[in-house]
Amino acid sequence: MDIIMENTPEMECVDQGEALHSDSAYGSSAVDTDTEDCLTPLEITFPYNEDLMHKTIMVGDSGVGKTSLLVQYDQGKFIPGSFSATVGIGFTNKVVTVDNVKVKLQIWDTAGQERFRSVTHAYYRDAQALLLLYDITSKSSFDNIRAWLTEIHEYAQKDVVIMLLGNKTDMAGERVIKREEGEKLAKEYGVPFMETSAKTGVNVELAFLAVAKELKHRAAQQPNEPKFQIHDYIASEKQKSGCCGGYM
Numbered sequence: 001m002d003i004i005m006e007n008t009p010e011m012e013c014v015d016q017g018e019a020l021h022s023d024s025a026y027g028s029s030a031v032d033t034d035t036e037d038c039l040t041p042l043e044i045t046f047p048y049n050e051d052l053m054h055k056t057i058m059v060g061d062s063g064v065g066k067t068s069l070l071v072q073y074d075q076g077k078f079i080p081g082s083f084s085a086t087v088g089i090g091f092t093n094k095v096v097t098v099d100n101v102k103v104k105l106q107i108w109d110t111a112g113q114e115r116f117r118s119v120t121h122a123y124y125r126d127a128q129a130l131l132l133l134y135d136i137t138s139k140s141s142f143d144n145i146r147a148w149l150t151e152i153h154e155y156a157q158k159d160v161v162i163m164l165l166g167n168k169t170d171m172a173g174e175r176v177i178k179r180e181e182g183e184k185l186a187k188e189y190g191v192p193f194m195e196t197s198a199k200t201g202v203n204v205e206l207a208f209l210a211v212a213k214e215l216k217h218r219a220a221q222q223p224n225e226p227k228f229q230i231h232d233y234i235a236s237e238k239q240k241s242g243c244c245g246g247y248m
């Protein structure tokens with residue numbers, strides 16, 4: 001396994017035991033030593049595994065535009081016409097390039113109607129990202145965002161990536177939720193926010209790109225590989241550099 005180790009000037013030559021323990025990504029694999037030593041490379045990131053598939057779910061009230069947003073993102077088109085509510089659940093695979101790395105998203109479109117809610121909950125559990133939508137022309141869809149977030153916190157993983165989207169910005173004349181209200185709510189819950197239009201495509205790619213970036217970033221901090229490999233790598237690097245005799 002390749003590990004990219006970068007020096008940061010302010011972190012040079014600090015006590016290794018302390019430094020490793022201070023990084024929560026290492027947990028119990030942190031190295032203990034009483035030897036004063038000088039392991040310089042302390043900021044460790046992991047190569048992103050392009051085989052990872054990130055389950056991403058679209059949620060929000062019925063009619064906010066989940067299906068339309070996904071169709072716009074996947075096919076670059078908007079199908080106007082009478083609204084037919086999603087009744088099942090289906091997914092679309094997309095590959096997003098982030099800093100020359102391919103991030104795979106498996107995007108699930110869920111039914112917003114209350115009667116399908118228990119089915120949707122089952123999908124939260126292994127989701128890594130959730131796009132939570134409201135419609136800027138519908139006050140009730142905005143008011144329900146708190147209830148959606150409560151459900152998400154109840155059923156989804158703690159570290160799930162959440163993005164709040166206010167959709168249908170092309171319907172400016174019918175807007176009832178100001179952008180600032182969306183921003184304020186997102187800030188309150190500590191989630192990123194964007195306004196989109198599934199009709200014109202405004203910010204649609206950008207929303208998925210932001211999610212992919214965050215997923216890649218998190219994967220680099222929390223590798224799936226067994227931690228002993230990191231431990232062994234650090235030990236071998238220290239031995240090679242002749243640093244820190246007596247270690248291990």
Ligand SMILES: Nc1nc2c(ncn2[C@@H]2O[C@H](COP(=O)(O)OP(=O)(O)OP(=O)(O)O)[C@@H](O)[C@H]2O)c(=O)[nH]1
Nearest residue numbers: 062063064065066067068083085086112168198199
């Ligand atoms: N003008 C405009 N209409 C939109 C936009 N997004 C969706 N719509 C329309 O809103 C209606 C509902 O859109 P859907 O994409 O089916 O909504 P949904 O959230 O998937 O609804 P459920 O499947 O019931 O959960 C449809 O008539 C869409 O054409 C948008 O950005 N602008």
